Amino acid sequence: MREGPLQGQVxxxxxxxxxxxxxxxVRLAAEGAQVAVHYRRSRAEADAVVAExxxxxxxxxCIAADLTRHAEIETLFGAVERRFGRLDILxxxxxAFFPTPLAETTEEQWDSLLDANLKSQFFCAQRAAPxxxxxxxxxxxxxxxxxxxxxxxxxxxxxxxxxGVIMLTRCLARTLAPEVTVNAIAPGTxxxxxxxxxxxxxxxxxxxxGRTGTPQDITEAVLYLxxxxxxxxxxxxxxxxxxxxx
Numbered sequence: 001m002r003e004g005p006l007q008g009q010v011x012x013x014x015x016x017x018x019x020x021x022x023x024x025x026v027r028l029a030a031e032g033a034q035v036a037v038h039y040r041r042s043r044a045e046a047d048a049v050v051a052e053x054x055x056x057x058x059x060x061x062c063i064a065a066d067l068t069r070h071a072e073i074e075t076l077f078g079a080v081e082r083r084f085g086r087l088d089i090l091x092x093x094x095x096a097f098f099p100t101p102l103a104e105t106t107e108e109q110w111d112s113l114l115d116a117n118l119k120s121q122f123f124c125a126q127r128a129a130p131x132x133x134x135x136x137x138x139x140x141x142x143x144x145x146x147x148x149x150x151x152x153x154x155x156x157x158x159x160x161x162x163x164g165v166i167m168l169t170r171c172l173a174r175t176l177a178p179e180v181t182v183n184a185i186a187p188g189t190x191x192x193x194x195x196x197x198x199x200x201x202x203x204x205x206x207x208x209x210g211r212t213g214t215p216q217d218i219t220e221a222v223l224y225l226x227x228x229x230x231x232x233x234x235x236x237x238x239x240x241x242x243x244x245x246x
Contacts, residue, residue, distance in 0.1 A: 018042055022049050146237070184234070185235075187217075187218055
């Protein structure tokens with residue numbers, strides 16, 4: 001693995017065993033970072049990510065944690081500290097997604113989505129803050145969603161959780177400045193090879209750019225926010241124009 005602009009930095013990517021989180025972990029390692037690959041249940045997939053990074057000459061570890069439990073967040077960050085001794089980048093990409101129609105949503109479903117998507121990001125940022133501040137140039141990138149900006153009635157709890165991430169990002173940006181920048185990514189529909197093409201047809205019809213996003217679209221957006229020196233508290237919408245009002 002070649003030396004890159006993130007050489008000497010340590011990144012923790014939550015939800016890094018699959019899909020966008022996985023792509024981000026591999027890309028940050030390719031840019032020179034040492035990477036902590038968080039997973040909840042997907043141990044085999046997380047091991048594969050670590051093996052891919054190691055095979056390319058990078059350094060990574062995988063760590064299991066249920067981010068809805070404060071004690072396990074503490075365990076996660078403790079493991080990062082013991083292995084790497086520092087933290088420069090936190091990418092909060094772990095999330096849950098399922099429909100919650102108004103008449104059918106249970107209290108358990110509501111709490112599950114808010115805990116997975118919002119509570120987890122708050123307490124990960126809280127635990128990361130002193131580590132990120134230590135070297136005066138920390139970075140947090142939170143994953144919001146197009147659903148945090150556009151109302152999806154069948155997914156109300158998810159939308160509320162991601163709207164909360166946007167406000168959390170702004171609050172954290174104020175709190176942690178100037179040592180740490182905090183920004184959010186709001187992806188639209190991102191397609192992977194294993195996805196059924198028909199699932200994206202409606203999105204493609206409504207997006208001005210006429211396509212769904214790719215994992216590379218997201219990794220490039222995250223890398224921009226990691227490089228940016230004068231950007232904090234912002235939401236970078238990566239949706240092909242889908243959210244532009246008609």
